[in-house]
Amino acid sequence: MVKVNYLKNVLLMSLMTVFCFLAQSCSDDDYTAVDNKAPVVALTTHHIQTEPGRSFSIQGVITDADGLKSITLQNSDMYLDKTIDLLEYHPDSLLHTYNLNYEYTAKDTWTDNQQFKIKVTAEDVMGNITEDTLLVTPDGDFTAPVFTSAPASELTVLLQNPKLTLNTVLSDNKNLQYLKIAIPGLSINDSIAISGKSYTLSKTYDMPAKEATYQMFLTLADAANNTVTDTCTIKVSDLPDFDKMYLADVSTVDELNSDLYGVPMLIEHTGQYQYRARYYNQKAGTGIRFIPQKT
Structure with a gap:
């Protein structure tokens, strides 16, 4: 009889221990649903253009009324598998809004024609999941075009032959787009569409046959809208x-x-x-x- 009671006590204590453990575990993960809806993922952009060796940031705002659990970024070709455990990083309170800003450096071996799709996954504490996709391409252009040979800072036009011949050589690492020529004093505002990596311009303008000084402004742009400017002074005068x-x-x-x-x-x-x-x-x-x- 004593032995039976002893076994009953041991069994009861064991059950109580298991119950307490389960109760504690349930208490740690016992979240109350507010709307039980999936998180909202609002990426800053769905297409990032970068170039080999350049760093870029994956940015966005993730919100959830129930509370966020984690954010995951994945792409096997980029060797990217990053999980941001928000419960671990913020153990004292649930986050309902998270500002994503994850930096990644493009590999030096990437080429213009490659494409990388990053899966962005947000999970809340109720187990609701939202997935979004971000496209990364290494075809970005962050280098301004160049006046390989720019006009001199001062150009002289002779009264005896008042014609301005503008000669310049232009280049870009990828693709030129346009050259704008502005001479406000003569109401000249030309825009010349160009393309390719290099371009040679030779253009003649008729000038008034009187002594005067004009400012000329040149704006060169490439296909990525990187620009460079140049300015020169035009003097119409007798032979100096x-x-x-x-x-x-x-x-x-x-x-x-x-x-x-x-x-x-x-x-x-x-x-x-x-x-x-x-x-x-x-x-x-x-x-x-x-x-x-x-x-």
């Missing part, structure tokens, strides 16, 4: 005594703006309206010209 004079034996803009040594060649200014140069032509009949600026 140029501080600098160049000798050129080439006939095209590309040749004039090439990296060939001595093209164009700066010559000596010996006195008022006087210049001196020593030039050795490679073959007979080579044409030369004197220009007051390099472009």
Whole structure:
């Protein structure tokens, strides 16, 4: 009889221990539903354009009335499997709003034609789940285009022949889009559509046959809307005594703006309206010209 009672007591104590453990476990996860609806995931964008080696941020706002449990970001090709355990990071209170801002660095081996779809999963404490997809492509362009050969900061147009010849060479690492030319004093506001990685412009404008000074503004943009600007002063006047004079034996803009040594060649200014140069032509009949600026 004593042995039976002892066994009953042991069994009762064991059951009580298990009950207390279960009760404690239930208490830890016992959340009351507010609306029992799935979380709302509002990503800042569904398409991120980046480039190899560049860092980018996955951003958005996740909300849930019942309380958020976790946020997961996954893509096997990116070796990305990140779970943000909000109950672990915020053990004292439930979060109902979470501002997602996760940084990732694109691999140096990524190429323009690749695409990566990141699955974004939000789960609340009631087990409701919402999934969204973010597309990442390495075809972004963050480099501004370049005036490979920009017009001189000061251009002189002679009254005897009042024409402005604008020569410039443009380039971009991916794709050019347009060049805007503005001369407010002459109501000139041209926009030239261009494409490709390089472009050579040679354009002539008629100027009023009177002494005046104008400002010219150039804006160059690429296909990603990266821009660069340049400004120069145009002076319409009689023939000035140029501080600098160049000798050129080439006939095209590309040749004039090439990296060939001595093209164009700066010559000596010996006195008022006087210049001196020593030039050795490679073959007979080579044409030369004197220009007051390099472009």
